Amino acid sequence: MKPITAITAALALLSGAAALDIQKSVIxxxxxxxxxxxxxxxxxxxxxxxxxxxxxxxxxxxxAAKVGEKVLETVSAMGAKYQVLVEEDVEVHAVGGL
Incomplete structure (x- = not known):
């Protein structure tokens, strides 16, 4: 295998792995x-x-933070003893409608 092919394959694999960790807005x-x-x-x-x-x-x-789902598991585990609350940051309305 040519070196450039190996490098291209490695970069493709890394970018695919990074794309799996979807960013979320959380509180x-x-x-x-x-x-x-x-x-x-x-x-x-x-x-x-x-x-x-x-x-x-x-x-x-x-x-509040914008972070990948994987680190949310870490944050939850770190704060479990203290009852950390991790919730998605979404828009809410007091009275019907958008």
Whole structure:
């Protein structure tokens, strides 16, 4: 196999694997008594995985992010002891209609 063919095949495989991790907008929140270090670790995991912190909340302990589904499993496991809540960030309406 020619080197260029091997490189092309490897790049195609890597790009296919990256495409499988679909980005989602989520809100990740914790109970008030959760140590700050837990949330800091979760934010680091999001950023290390290529995600983006889109908002940090002041009224609740939590943040919004756009991140791949795979890292959400990691964040959930890291915060399980503290009952982390990971929910999809969607638009809601108080009274019918869009």
């Amino acid at each position: 990740i929140s914790y109970p008030p008594e959760t140590p700050d270090s837990v949330m800091t670790q979760a934010k680091k995991a999001v950023i290390d995985a290529g995600g983006i912190i889109t908002h940090e909340y002041k009224m609740i302990k939590g943040f």
